[in-house]
Amino acid sequence: MSEQLRESMSAALDDEADAFELRRVIDEASIDDELRGEWHRMHLLRDFLRDGKMIYAPRLRDGVWEGLLSGDAEEEEAEPLQPILVGAPAQRARTWTGRITGVAVAALVAAMVVVGGGVFEDEGAGGVLDLATESRPQNLDSAIPVMYQEARDEDRQRQYGFVIHHIQQRAMNQAGVSSFAKMATFSQPSGEPSRQNEAAQRRAIDQDR
Amino acid sequence: MRASLLNRVLICVLSCIGASAWANEAEELLARMNQAFSEVSYDGVFSYYSGDELASLRVVHKIVDGVQRERLVHLNGAPREILREGDEVACLVMPGDDLIGLQDSIPTGPFARAFVRQFDRLSGTYEVGVYGSGRVAGRAAVRLGVTPKDKHRYGYRLWVDQETALLLRSELVDEHDNKLEIFQFNYLVTGEGVPDSALDAGSLEGFEVSHLRLAGEPHAVSAANTSLEEWTTGWLPPGFMMATSDVRRKPGHDVTNLVYSDGLAAFSIFIEPMPSRGAASMVSQHGATVAMTHQIGVGEEYHLVTLVGEIPPDTASEIIKSIRRKSS
Numbered sequence: 001m002s003e004q005l006r007e008s009m010s011a012a013l014d015d016e017a018d019a020f021e022l023r024r025v026i027d028e029a030s031i032d033d034e035l036r037g038e039w040h041r042m043h044l045l046r047d048f049l050r051d052g053k054m055i056y057a058p059r060l061r062d063g064v065w066e067g068l069l070s071g072d073a074e075e076e077e078a079e080p081l082q083p084i085l086v087g088a089p090a091q092r093a094r095t096w097t098g099r100i101t102g103v104a105v106a107a108l109v110a111a112m113v114v115v116g117g118g119v120f121e122d123e124g125a126g127g128v129l130d131l132a133t134e135s136r137p138q139n140l141d142s143a144i145p146v147m148y149q150e151a152r153d154e155d156r157q158r159q160y161g162f163v164i165h166h167i168q169q170r171a172m173n174q175a176g177v178s179s180f181a182k183m184a185t186f187s188q189p190s191g192e193p194s195r196q197n198e199a200a201q202r203r204a205i206d207q208d209r
Numbered sequence: 210m211r212a213s214l215l216n217r218v219l220i221c222v223l224s225c226i227g228a229s230a231w232a233n234e235a236e237e238l239l240a241r242m243n244q245a246f247s248e249v250s251y252d253g254v255f256s257y258y259s260g261d262e263l264a265s266l267r268v269v270h271k272i273v274d275g276v277q278r279e280r281l282v283h284l285n286g287a288p289r290e291i292l293r294e295g296d297e298v299a300c301l302v303m304p305g306d307d308l309i310g311l312q313d314s315i316p317t318g319p320f321a322r323a324f325v326r327q328f329d330r331l332s333g334t335y336e337v338g339v340y341g342s343g344r345v346a347g348r349a350a351v352r353l354g355v356t357p358k359d360k361h362r363y364g365y366r367l368w369v370d371q372e373t374a375l376l377l378r379s380e381l382v383d384e385h386d387n388k389l390e391i392f393q394f395n396y397l398v399t400g401e402g403v404p405d406s407a408l409d410a411g412s413l414e415g416f417e418v419s420h421l422r423l424a425g426e427p428h429a430v431s432a433a434n435t436s437l438e439e440w441t442t443g444w445l446p447p448g449f450m451m452a453t454s455d456v457r458r459k460p461g462h463d464v465t466n467l468v469y470s471d472g473l474a475a476f477s478i479f480i481e482p483m484p485s486r487g488a489a490s491m492v493s494q495h496g497a498t499v500a501m502t503h504q505i506g507v508g509e510e511y512h513l514v515t516l517v518g519e520i521p522p523d524t525a526s527e528i529i530k531s532i533r534r535k536s537s
Binding site for chain 1: 466477486488493502
């Protein structure tokens with residue numbers, strides 16, 4: 001493996017690779033077992049260095065946005081995904097790498113909240129999780145459930161649903177105006193896709209580093 | 210020598226009395242603030258910052274003929290209003306707005322809830338004190354600090370209105386003093402200055418109106434369901450106790466929901482069977498709210514556990530790792 005490729009991989013790992021570098025890493029990794037192994041080791045090492053199997057996704061809302069971008073094939077491929085067995089260390093959820101599409105965000109949130117109505121059936125849920133679009137390779141043959149290295153859309157939606165439920169409970173049972181404000185504003189889509197938003201997220205990611 | 214020891218004891222006793230008076234004043238103010246939410250008439254505009262979101266809302270609260278009435282108006286983005294009169298709640302939204310879905314879970318009590326649910330439990334885990342004065346929304350305020358005694362919960366800085374004891378500003382801060390959530394009135398009128406007409410909805414043109422009645426307590430656990438008994442936390446931060454527990458239906462399976470609180474902070478745990486298609490471990494954060502999903506294996510069975518709460522991520526991680534099935 002060339003030094004240049006290693007650098008590209010390292011940059012990709014830190015979300016600093018440009019489109020060309022990313023493409024090159026993906027192309028090479030798709031035909032080179034050794035490279036894929038190296039990629040995996042770099043992930044483990046990075047997570048180890050960050051002291052924790054738990055590495056934080058930058059923002060929950062970003063996670064939802066990310067889910068919406070899963071149609072972008074290049075981005076999907078940019079994160080080689082290998083199912084690993086339960087018990088293996090958790091990997092960092094993919095950081096924000098895509099574009100924000102406000103309309104799409106609104107659409108997803110609307111689908112989750114309006115169509116779903118809630119997280120659970122007694123809240124008029126009815127298949128919130130089924131709204132998840134399948135975009136990741138599945139391992140249906142596995143004898144035991146697998147834990148994925150990267151969060152899929154359905155994982156994010158499942159968690160998002162629980163967050164909404166928790167905030168509602170919190171508003172019901174505790175807190176003051178501020179808690180209710182969180183509930184009332186939490187699912188509010190951010191109107192226009194703004195560059196400011198993107199810049200803010202970039203900063204947030206940079207701060208995480 | 211003897212005198213010196215006596216002096217020390219005396220100083221110690223005096224400082225204890227001083228500290229106690231200091232804490233009492235703060236706790237009294239907290240108690241007054243708690244009542245003010247539902248007893249004072251107010252009409253104000255506040256900003257709410259959480260994570261990377263900043264929202265502006267107008268809130269009006271007044272007791273008219275013995276009935277609590279409230280109105281909450283979104284000032285940014287899609288127009289929304291929520292009106293409450295006693296137990297009746299009406300949500301006014303533009304067609305297609307996502308808030309409509311929340312109507313099934315509108316708070317069962319006043320919007321303006323108490324800040325602290327259980328005062329008696331606070332002193333074990335938080336220090337409450339007065340930290341001088343300040344000014345918010347043009348009004349004189351007393352500054353309160355609610356400081357956690359350990360790293361397992363967040364702290365609050367509060368600005369309480371001198372005149373009415375209403376909460377004017379609150380900051381939710383982590384151990385490094387980073388502000389995770391900020392709530393602040395920008396403009397506030399209280400008492401007789403709030404006309405009844407402030408409670409009237411804005412223009413109804415184009416709005417969809419949904420009515421609902423505030424229900425009682427959340428769904429009770431069915432007696433036949435024993436899955437609640439099965440799960441427990443091996444470790445909890447000091448002061449946290451189970452507040453509620455129930456079992457919810459999701460399409461195809463049950464979800465056990467346990468809620469814990471230390472009287473101020475709270476977190477929820479959701480336990481469900483591992484989806485046959487697998488799941489990812491993931492952590493996300495929105496303001497002070499952390500959400501963590503992890504799987505636990507019991508024999509050959511796997512379950513997915515999600516913890517959501519306003520607690521530090523490290524604490525959430527410790528708790529989630531300690532969750533286990535009780536041995537029967």
